[in-house]
Amino acid sequence: MNATSDVLDRYRTLGLHIATAESCTGGLVMAALTDVPGSSDVVDRGFVTYTNAAKVQMLGVAQTTLDTYGAVSEQVAQEMAEGALARSDADVAVAITGIAGPGGSEFKPEGRVCFGIAIKDHATATETIEFGPLGRANVRAQSVQKSLDLLLNAADI
Known part of the structure; x- marks a missing residue:
């Protein structure tokens, strides 16, 4: 089994549904989930909110939160996850926002x-991971794996 199948099987058994709110991963978590046949009985919807405006418009992230903490913050990740949950029929929502690279700042x-x-x-729980300058593709891949792990752990709550 792989992490994606484990998540889908666990949610299917529990009768739970998933939503995603993705920024730096650009929909890769949803793509991983929906790559598995039969995922439609678990996956509700995904939001790709790459810009700050999309985060505000689609997920209800407060502009003041963005202005105060920036898009790459646990506060924004929290509001993204809560917004996805509120705007879907899901039982669990995972949110991802970060700097995949290249670039970043001090x-x-x-x-x-x-x-x-x-x-x-x-x-809502939040967490920040410092993957380091692994390169864009690797940061995104690690973020997908972490998201799947979070979803799997959330099924036990």
């Missing part, structure tokens, strides 16, 4: 990715 380096996991009737 304050927000390449490879910094913030995650949010929102579960109906539970507090």
Whole structure:
């Protein structure tokens, strides 16, 4: 089994549905989930909100949160996850926002990715991972794997 199949099988068994809110991964988590036949009974929808405007318009992220903390922050990841949950029929939503590279800054380096996991009737959890300057493709791939891990762990709550 792989992580994607494990997530889908676990959610199918529990009768739960998934939504995603993705920025730096550009829909790769949703692509991984929907690459598996039969995923439609678990996957509800995905939001690709690459720009700040999309985060505000599609997920309800507060402009003040973006202005205060920046798009790559746990605060924005939290609001993205909560927005995806509120705007879907899902039971669990995962959010990803980060700097895949190249580039970054002294304050927000390449490879910094913030995650949010929102579960109906539970507090939203957030986490930041410093993947480092692994290159764009590797940061995105690691972010997908982390998102799948978060989804799998969320099924146990």
